[in-house]
Amino acid sequence: MTATSAIRSGAVPLLLPPTGLHASLRRISALVQRYMYLLRSSGVRLIELIYWPFLQMLTWGFLQKYLADTTSPLAMAAGVLIGSVLLWDILFRSKIGFSTTFIEEMWSRNLGNLLTSPLRPFELVAGLSVWSIIRLLVGMVPVTLAAYFIFGFNLLDLGLPLAAFFGVLVLTSWALGLIAAGVILRYGLGAEELAWSLAFLLLPLCCVYYPVSVLPDWLQPVALALPPTHVFEGMRSILLHNTFDVTQLWWALGLNAIYLIVGYMTFSRFLASAKVNGTLLRLGE
Amino acid sequence: MDKSIGNLADRAGFGGSGLPVVVRDLTKRYGAVTAVDGISFALHPATTVALLGGNGAGKTTTIAMLLGLVMPTSGEVRVFGADMSTNRGAVAHRMNFQSPYVDLPMRLTVKENLTVYAGLYGVANVAERVAYIANDLQIESLLDRPTGKLSAGQKTRVGLAKALLNAPELLLLDEPTASLDPDTADWIRGKLKAYAQERGATLLVASHNMTEVERLADRVILLHAGRIIEDDTPARLIETYGRETLEDVFLDVVRGRVKQAVPERKAS
Structure with missing residues (x-):
């Protein structure tokens, strides 16, 4: 058998260069492919991605309709509540997508295989990030369409800032996901609850359903230090006053850069710590 | 046995990149527990070496440190010249491992799992390679079945x-035939032996299965309480201890009857 025919027959694997951008992208796409296979293998998972955001949107949509039918002048403003729900779900679902996908690797005892393969830790993070966006789109696009057809709320009315809001919320979700993944790596699946609860910690603080001015004075700086707060303030500004303050967006992006760095450092530190403590050998137990 | 680093370095050419694995003064402590206690050894190309020892001897921890999955407390692991604590990425594509302590994702089919890992290991001819491996290991009929079933x-x-997807030059195996029936276990050993010979690969097999060790290994590193007690060929170990089988040697070691105190030891 010649070398070429041996490669063609698969008897000899032709290995691509292991370093460089192409190698990283190839490994990231292999990881995303793994998650795609997983989603494809279960219709229940697919439905679940849409089910909860849809219920959430329905509940708040009908509440909005009820308030609009009464006399509340704020609620009568177009779609503030539904807008809040949809944007909150971008943050929450993206965060959950990142964390649960990571936890899934631990449940399935596959993390040892991944971490001993040529996959680098930053590629694992990149794969989880890409997948969180795909999951998010799979869940949110149908729900956003439903919001339009049921309540006449068009998220695209937010215009170009919507893309920026989306970006800010997704970046925040990755930072939170990285911290949760790091803690779970270090302390095992016992810390799994953190993956679910971390985003909820932000819910009252980042002023999803009310303006920052509602918070006590001492709490307002805390709220303003959270990138999503600027998104929800921006959304209300557009929907209620038809104005958009770009400065808020820059603040949000700047804060996100800090949170992402902190998130990645936390993940890296806990991964190193898990290697020191031997936690990776006991994953899934 | 002379375990001095000077001797080891001479034997192994320590620091040279020609050796698949060089381990020096490797220690791993978990709090007060010392899992691996200052071991040193080198693996030569195209050899199959068994890490033999009872439960808690330090086999799995040693393999995990070779894979970069566990950081040593002190000492050094070099694989193809790369320090596994800091530069694992440089050589990860040249090695691979199998262990009963990790699983492939249960919901994915066998073919999907192999396709994903072929991608991660940088295999270019994925479809052909998966088909070849499936044929070689007689798992073609399993390709479309969920791995969990x-x-x-x-x-x-x-x-x-x-x-085996990336035809690794270094294959690390942790209890490769644990909980298998004798027929399947024998078949797996045959495949491993054939692979090592055809590929010229270096195999490190952690095991407490004597049949496996005798069949596969050119050399045995006997671990007890995290330390290397013996490092020799199976035949020489049996002879040194004056025993009939490697299992007897193993029992002598794990029961604390080190060779100096072994009853009826043959004069060398």
């Missing part, structure tokens, strides 16, 4: 298929 023996074969 396979029997233990089938899972082991699929795990081995994943470990």
Whole structure:
């Protein structure tokens, strides 16, 4: 058998260069492919991605309709509540997508295989990030369409800032996901609850359903230090006053850069710590 | 046995990149527990070496440190010249491993799992390689089945298929035939032996299965309480201890009857 025919027959694997951008992208796409296979293998998972955001949107949509039918002048403003729900779900679902996908690797005892393969830790993070966006789109696009057809709320009315809001919320979700993944790596699946609860910690603080001015004075700086707060303030500004303050967006992006760095450092530190403590050998137990 | 670093370095050419594995003064402590206690050894190309020892001897921890999955407390692990604590990425594509302590994702089919791992290991001819490996390990009929629905023996074969996808020059195996029936276990050993010979690969097999060790290994590193007690060929160990089988030697070691105190020891 010649070398070429041996490669063609698969008897000899032709290995691509292991370093460089192409190698990283190839490994990231292999990881995303793994998650795609997983989603494809279960219709229940697919439905679940849409089910909860849809219920959430329905509940708040009908509440909005009820308030609009009464006399509340704020609620009568177009779609503030539904807008809040949809944007909150971008943050929450993206965060959950990142964390649960990571936890899934631990449940399935596959993390040892991944971490001993040529996959680098930053590629694992990149794969989880890409997948969180795909999951998010799979869940949110149908729900956003439903919001339009049921309540006449068009998220695209937010215009170009919507893309920026989306970006800010997704970046925040990755930072939170990285911290949760790091803690779970270090302390095992016992810390799994953190993956679910971390985003909820932000819910009252980042002023999803009310303006920052509602918070006590001492709490307002805390709220303003959270990138999503600027998104929800921006959304209300557009929907209620038809104005958009770009400065808020820059603040949000700047804060996100800090949170992402902190998130990645936390993940890296806990991964190193898990290697020191031997936690990776006991994953899934 | 002379375990001095000077001697080891001479034997192994320590620091040279020609050796697949060089381990020096490797220690791993978990709090007050010392899992691996200052071991040193080198693996030469195209050899099969068994890490033999009872439960808690330090086999799995040693393998995990070789893989970069566990950081040593002190000492050094070099694989193809790369320090595994700091530069694992440089050599990860040249090695692979199989262990009963990790699984492939249960919901994915065998083919999907192999395709994903072929991508991660940088295999260019993925479809051909998966087909070849499936044929070689007789798992073609399993390719479209979810990995979680396979029997233990089938899972082991699929795990081995994943470990061989990139035709690794260094293959680390932790209890490769644990919980398999004798027939399947024998078949797996045959495949491993054939692979090592055909590829010229270096195999490190952690095991407490004597049949496996005698059949596969050119050399045995006997671990007890995290330390290397012996490092020799199976035949010489049997002779040194004056025993009939490697199992007897193993029992002498794990029961604390080190060779100086072994009854009826043959005069050398």
